[in-house]
Amino acid sequence: MNAVPAAPQGPASHGPVSHDPSASHGPAPHGPSASQGPAPGSAPGSSPVAARERGILAAPPELTGAVTHSRLRRGRRRRLVVLVLAALIAGVFLLTLMVGQTFYPLDQVVRVVLGEDVPGASFTVGRLRLPRAMLAVLAGACFGLGGVVFQTMLRNPLASPDIIGISSGASAAAAFAIIMLSMGGVQVSIVAIAGGLGVALAVYLLSFRGGLAGTRLILVGIGVAAMLDSVTAYVLSKAPQWELQEAMRWLTGSLNGAGYGTVMPVLVALAVLGPVLLSQSRALSLLRLGDDTAAALGVRTERTRILLIVAAVGLIAFATAATGPIAFVAFLSGPIAARIAGPAGSLLIPSALVGALLVLVADFAGQFLFGLRYPVGVVTGALGAPYLLYLIIRTNRTGGSL
Amino acid sequence: MTGTHRLEANGLTLGYRDRIVVEGLDLAVPPGRITAVVGANACGKSTLLRSMSRLLAPQSGQVLLDGRQIHSMPAKELARTLGLLPQSPLAPEGITVADLVGRGRHPHQRLLSRWRQEDDAAVAAALEATGTTELADRAIDELSGGQRQRVWIAMVLAQQTDLLLDEPTTFLDVNHQVEVLDLLTDLNRGRGTTIVMVLHDLNLAARYADHLVAMAAGRVHAAGAPGEVLTAGVVRTVFGLESRIVADPVSGRPLVLPIGRHHTEGADRAGEHGAAAGMRERDALQGGYARQPEERSSPGEPEA
Numbered sequence: 001m002n003a004v005p006a007a008p009q010g011p012a013s014h015g016p017v018s019h020d021p022s023a024s025h026g027p028a029p030h031g032p033s034a035s036q037g038p039a040p041g042s043a044p045g046s047s048p049v050a051a052r053e054r055g056i057l058a059a060p061p062e063l064t065g066a067v068t069h070s071r072l073r074r075g076r077r078r079r080l081v082v083l084v085l086a087a088l089i090a091g092v093f094l095l096t097l098m099v100g101q102t103f104y105p106l107d108q109v110v111r112v113v114l115g116e117d118v119p120g121a122s123f124t125v126g127r128l129r130l131p132r133a134m135l136a137v138l139a140g141a142c143f144g145l146g147g148v149v150f151q152t153m154l155r156n157p158l159a160s161p162d163i164i165g166i167s168s169g170a171s172a173a174a175a176f177a178i179i180m181l182s183m184g185g186v187q188v189s190i191v192a193i194a195g196g197l198g199v200a201l202a203v204y205l206l207s208f209r210g211g212l213a214g215t216r217l218i219l220v221g222i223g224v225a226a227m228l229d230s231v232t233a234y235v236l237s238k239a240p241q242w243e244l245q246e247a248m249r250w251l252t253g254s255l256n257g258a259g260y261g262t263v264m265p266v267l268v269a270l271a272v273l274g275p276v277l278l279s280q281s282r283a284l285s286l287l288r289l290g291d292d293t294a295a296a297l298g299v300r301t302e303r304t305r306i307l308l309i310v311a312a313v314g315l316i317a318f319a320t321a322a323t324g325p326i327a328f329v330a331f332l333s334g335p336i337a338a339r340i341a342g343p344a345g346s347l348l349i350p351s352a353l354v355g356a357l358l359v360l361v362a363d364f365a366g367q368f369l370f371g372l373r374y375p376v377g378v379v380t381g382a383l384g385a386p387y388l389l390y391l392i393i394r395t396n397r398t399g400g401s402l
Numbered sequence: 403m404t405g406t407h408r409l410e411a412n413g414l415t416l417g418y419r420d421r422i423v424v425e426g427l428d429l430a431v432p433p434g435r436i437t438a439v440v441g442a443n444a445c446g447k448s449t450l451l452r453s454m455s456r457l458l459a460p461q462s463g464q465v466l467l468d469g470r471q472i473h474s475m476p477a478k479e480l481a482r483t484l485g486l487l488p489q490s491p492l493a494p495e496g497i498t499v500a501d502l503v504g505r506g507r508h509p510h511q512r513l514l515s516r517w518r519q520e521d522d523a524a525v526a527a528a529l530e531a532t533g534t535t536e537l538a539d540r541a542i543d544e545l546s547g548g549q550r551q552r553v554w555i556a557m558v559l560a561q562q563t564d565l566l567l568d569e570p571t572t573f574l575d576v577n578h579q580v581e582v583l584d585l586l587t588d589l590n591r592g593r594g595t596t597i598v599m600v601l602h603d604l605n606l607a608a609r610y611a612d613h614l615v616a617m618a619a620g621r622v623h624a625a626g627a628p629g630e631v632l633t634a635g636v637v638r639t640v641f642g643l644e645s646r647i648v649a650d651p652v653s654g655r656p657l658v659l660p661i662g663r664h665h666t667e668g669a670d671r672a673g674e675h676g677a678a679a680g681m682r683e684r685d686a687l688q689g690g691y692a693r694q695p696e697e698r699s700s701p702g703e704p705e706a
Contacts, residue, residue: 298481343496
């Protein structure tokens with residue numbers, strides 16, 4: 001559709017774009033600087049390669065059309081992937097509402113979701129399964145977004161928040177708040193967020209030396225994560241027997257006991273911080289070209305980075321406060337999204353969707369596929385660990401990025 | 403972008419923490435011309451370029467674009483007038499040429515705005531100007547060094563600005579070096595684009611620049627037309643290197659012929675130089691080389 005108007009606009013549209021179109025054709029190159037240096041003796045008009053130079057000023061319309069066409073084609077794959085992922089999430093979402101100890105047919109489930117009172121189904125679906133499935137989707141999206149932001153910003157798939165200690169920080173803080181300080185609800189979320197941000201800041205400062213080097217940050221982060229995991233383990237060892245079930249969540253991540261009270265903070269966080277990240281998606285994709293290139297293209301790199309870090313850590317911390325650190329979701333979502341959506345365009349939305357789908361499917365599988373009921377983190381952990389090994393081996397060979 | 407913007411540095415002092423790299427530097431970039439900055443390693447060329455494109459804030463002094471301090475200009479507004487190609491930009495894995503070149507449109511796009519017709523036109527023009535139209539759908543990783551450099555230049559072209567380039571020919575074969583410099587000359591002559599580039603190769607700098615800036619120890623040692631700037635004395639001060647300057651038979655521009663320790667010119671100016679004893683012996687046999695003792699300040703010179 002864009003190729004048609006391209007024909008008349010192609011060459012002409014260059015005029016308004018450039019700062020002073022008249023000057024580019026006139027004697028400007030020589031005028032103001034005639035006194036400096038030797039005259040190169042080739043004014044625009046008199047140059048022997050004038051014909052080719054004209055091509056510099058404006059592309060022929062058919063080339064503009066080709067560029068438009070190829071750009072649209074690149075965008076199409078990503079859009080298709082987003083649609084398919086969204087459809088899959090919707091499908092699995094409904095499936096998890098239907099399947100369980102008792103099976104409820106689709107029409108009953110839909111009626112419950114729409115707010116009708118259906119005897120039996122209203123409690124099981126509406127009170128138990130629906131918040132659990134919602135939390136799976138929301139937390140998965142938060143982990144996916146937070147993960148891909150860090151991986152893209154630091155140009156390394158290993159730089160995901162669950163590898164560099166941010167999830168561990170939020171988790172250790174939450175476990176400490178629950179077991180040592182007997183906190184609950186929103187208080188725990190706040191402590192978890194403070195923990196996540198604190199660790200992010202600490203890792204950033206520890207690895208900052210006249211610039212941010214991804215590898216140093218990752219190594220520092222892995223060290224910090226190990227330390228914090230042992231803090232969590234220590235806190236759990238102090239927990240009374242009856243709190244262990246609850247406390248175990250802070251080691252692996254679990255959706256057990258999800259209610260609307262845990263869903264709401266995550267929903268709000270995603271609704272507020274998600275758009276913040278999306279507004280920075282272009283700047284984020286420019287950061288991948290290196291800080292200098294991004295800055296030269298008009299990105300305020302430090303400000304963008306701080307905004308991205310705070311928003312991404314916020315998402316991770318809110319999700320972690322609700323579900324615990326669901327293993328490897330932040331780490332896996334971005335690279336999976338990059339594989340299926342291709343290199344064109346922002347990965348934020350595809351990663352959020354992959355994260356949501358991962359948690360949803362992993363929780364479903366953990367509940368029903370293996371006989372025993374496993375927390376979701378056990379399943380994602382089993383998926384993520386081999387991928388981590390693969391990535392380390394591959395990075396070792398090629399020094400690759402996302 | 404059309405030779406009407408004035409870029410200048412006044413009393414610029416630059417550094418990283420306590421280390422001063424550039425001190426009290428004044429420079430006026432002639433609009434609509436090609437300026438080449440030359441100098442020995444670590445003399446502050448790249449640092450100067452970084453500061454002139456706002457990547458590095460000056461410790462004192464200022465960089466002015468059309469009389470306005472660039473460090474207080476909005477980032478995107480500056481990026482619509484001035485583009486920088488850093489020494490080693492990073493290409494995300496798998497990104498296609500057209501996609502990468504399109505990134506150059508960022509300063510012209512508003513937050514969340516849609517891609518416009520003129521963006522595509524600018525990308526198409528940049529691809530065409532750099533001869534990379536055929537590569538548009540290829541991944542950057544598959545390209546040769548010369549092709550890749552042309553694509554990066556296409557990206558800054560799509561920005562439609564004056565250009566600052568930090569060593570655009572590094573890591574390229576000589577044919578690709580000439581190709582890139584020819585392209586930049588096309589742009590300058592055809593569009594009136596002001597170009598400032600850091601170059602390592604003195605002879606290519608002399609050949610392609612209208613205005614040559616020789617830097618030494620963080621200052622401008624000499625600036626002007628290559629024929630005036632490039633003298634044996636300047637090469638000696640800037641690079642600590644003895645040389646002979648002849649006229650380039652192709653362009654008539656100055657051509658620098660470096661003289662090392664092993665090749666000498668005129669046997670009458672023998673001196674007591676050389677590091678090792680063996681060297682001294684050979685120097686004596688061959689008449690030494692033309693260098694005055696007090697000028698032995700070259701960083702690369704071996705010590706006995």
